[in-house]
Every structure is written in structure tokens, then in C-alpha cells.
Amino acid sequence: MTKFRKLPTASSCPDVDWYEDLPLPEGRTFVCTGRQQIQIDQIKRTNTEGQIANIARQVGTIKENVQELENSIKLNGVLLDAQPPFVGDNMQLQDGWSRLDAILRLGVEYWVFNIVQPKKGFTWRDVSDEIGLGANDHPPSRAATRGDFTTRLASWVAIQEKEPTQGQCVDWVNNIPHSFPQKIVTNIAEQVLRGERASKTVESFETKDVIKRVHEEINTLTESVDIIPFNMSGNSTYFTRATFEVLRSISNKNKDARVSVGYTKGIPANEIDAVREAGLKNVQRINDMFEAAFQLRSDKGKEFKLLDIDYMMPQVIDVETSLIPVEKTE
Numbered sequence: 001m002t003k004f005r006k007l008p009t010a011s012s013c014p015d016v017d018w019y020e021d022l023p024l025p026e027g028r029t030f031v032c033t034g035r036q037q038i039q040i041d042q043i044k045r046t047n048t049e050g051q052i053a054n055i056a057r058q059v060g061t062i063k064e065n066v067q068e069l070e071n072s073i074k075l076n077g078v079l080l081d082a083q084p085p086f087v088g089d090n091m092q093l094q095d096g097w098s099r100l101d102a103i104l105r106l107g108v109e110y111w112v113f114n115i116v117q118p119k120k121g122f123t124w125r126d127v128s129d130e131i132g133l134g135a136n137d138h139p140p141s142r143a144a145t146r147g148d149f150t151t152r153l154a155s156w157v158a159i160q161e162k163e164p165t166q167g168q169c170v171d172w173v174n175n176i177p178h179s180f181p182q183k184i185v186t187n188i189a190e191q192v193l194r195g196e197r198a199s200k201t202v203e204s205f206e207t208k209d210v211i212k213r214v215h216e217e218i219n220t221l222t223e224s225v226d227i228i229p230f231n232m233s234g235n236s237t238y239f240t241r242a243t244f245e246v247l248r249s250i251s252n253k254n255k256d257a258r259v260s261v262g263y264t265k266g267i268p269a270n271e272i273d274a275v276r277e278a279g280l281k282n283v284q285r286i287n288d289m290f291e292a293a294f295q296l297r298s299d300k301g302k303e304f305k306l307l308d309i310d311y312m313m314p315q316v317i318d319v320e321t322s323l324i325p326v327e328k329t330e
Helices: 063-075 097-106 124-134 146-158 166-174 182-198 207-217 236-251 269-303
Strands: 030-039 086-088 093-095 110-118 225-231 257-263
Touching (some): 063 097, 124 146, 146 182, 166 182, 182 269, 236 269
Parallel strands (some): 225 257
Antiparallel strands (some): 030 110
């Protein structure tokens, strides 16, 4: 059963021992050193521009939620089953933005806060993300939304020295308490990475550039290795034509091996992964067709012809009137 305790007066402060049955929170990025009453005007919650710095929320503090909290405190009292607001040992508010507004409306001068500090290897930014997105178990509460997680994940990705993988982005979300299905978590990660890549430029390549780059990076290649560039952004006709380039290479007695390298042309960074994936599907489709042809060749032997013209179209006016059979040569 939810446990509330009414304040003696509308502007009273709860005592620390009211929360004695509630364990101190444990975090991946922070340690909670205790609880104490703190004067509200000592709490830092604005940036250098004087703006309320609720960075964990995509749309900041919602006034309707503040009103609900104020009404709940007036009617029910202080909720003792949920953690009190979080503040850093630097007095920067980490969670409880709406509650703090509600408390100020009530005219309260002091309140009980959890005091936290980052664990070794983590920053205040990490702490703000974990607490700001995950510590919302107080009714009436406004759980962090998909947009909130997307915004903070994008901010985290932007400050990494190397672009994280999709798996690392999924882990980042899953390290913070949430109730999203894993499909949504994956979508959040994909959305953020697409947005990150959209802001990046793409290096343009031509066929000759691909061949040169392969030789530079794989300097053990001999002249007997054929390098075959594949434009992964090409249409189906291109892939059909490229297939015969591979056949040409296979039939070349001077080439005993091949290295195929995919590249794109005119594709923005945020679309490259999808284009590469589509190109690989085109390659697999052609390989499946080749396998079917190979099986038919095995069944028919030399009688099988990959390309064979059976008729010519009648095109000479007044001379050719029907399909012209092509004489077969052995």
C-alpha cells in the first residue's frame, strides 16, 4: 500500500527520519552518500543563462505535472515509498525538477534530498542521464519518454571520441531504468545514429580510387589478383552487368584470385548503411541465380548454355516475315 505522511502545515518540511524504511538508492554511475534537509534556495537548477537546466527531458519541466504534484502533497502529504529528489554534493539538482517547483509553490523553505556524487570513471553528465531518466517512481509521475531517451542518447553520442556502435547505444539505454520493449530501444539507437551520421560528410569514390585504396591498404596483393569495385548504390541493371565483370575475371587465365570492394556514390552518410544492406541483398540474389544455373549445368552437362540465341527477329521489310531460327554450331 502506498505510504504517505501529511505535513504538519502546508509549508512544513519532512524530516529525514520519515524515510528511514526506504533504502538509499544505488546507481551504476553514482553513489548516494546520505539524505539531509537542504535549504531550497541553496539548490542550483539553472544554467549560466538563468534557464532551468532539466537536460534529461526533451521538453523540460511540464507545468501540468507540477500542479498535480502540488495537489498531491496538499491532499495526501509526502510520498515515503519513493526516493526524495536527488541533488549532487555540488548542490546541482539531478532529479525532482517538478517536485521542486511544486514545493516552492507551497512556500516550503527546506526539503529532504538524496545526496549523490559520481562513481570513479563517470561524470556528472552520466549521473544526470541515469537519475534524470530513470528516477521517476513517484506518483503522480511523468516517466521519461522515448523522446527524452533519444535526446540524451544523441547528446552522449555527440561527445564520444569515436562513434559508438548500435550495440553500445542499446546498452546505454538499457543501463537506465525504463519500460520500453527492446524493439523500441533498438529503434532509439538506430534513430540517433542516423541523425549523427546525417551531420557528417561522405568521401566520394570512383572505381579507380577504390582500386588504388585497396592496393594501399593490402600491399601484399600481386598482379594476379583482380580487384573488382562494386557500386552498392547501383540499380539492378548495374548489378547484372557487374556480374559479367566477375565472369570475365574468372575466365581470365592471368588472374587467379579476386577482391571485391563495395562503395557508394551520391549517398548521404545517414543513408549509407541502408544502401549497403540493399546492395548485399542484390549480390545474394545474383548468387542464388548463379547457384540455380550451376545446378542446371550439372544436370545437363555441356548441353547447357548460359546464353543462347534461338531466333532472330524478322526485321528486313518484305524479306523476313517470321522468326528466323539460329543454326547451332557444335
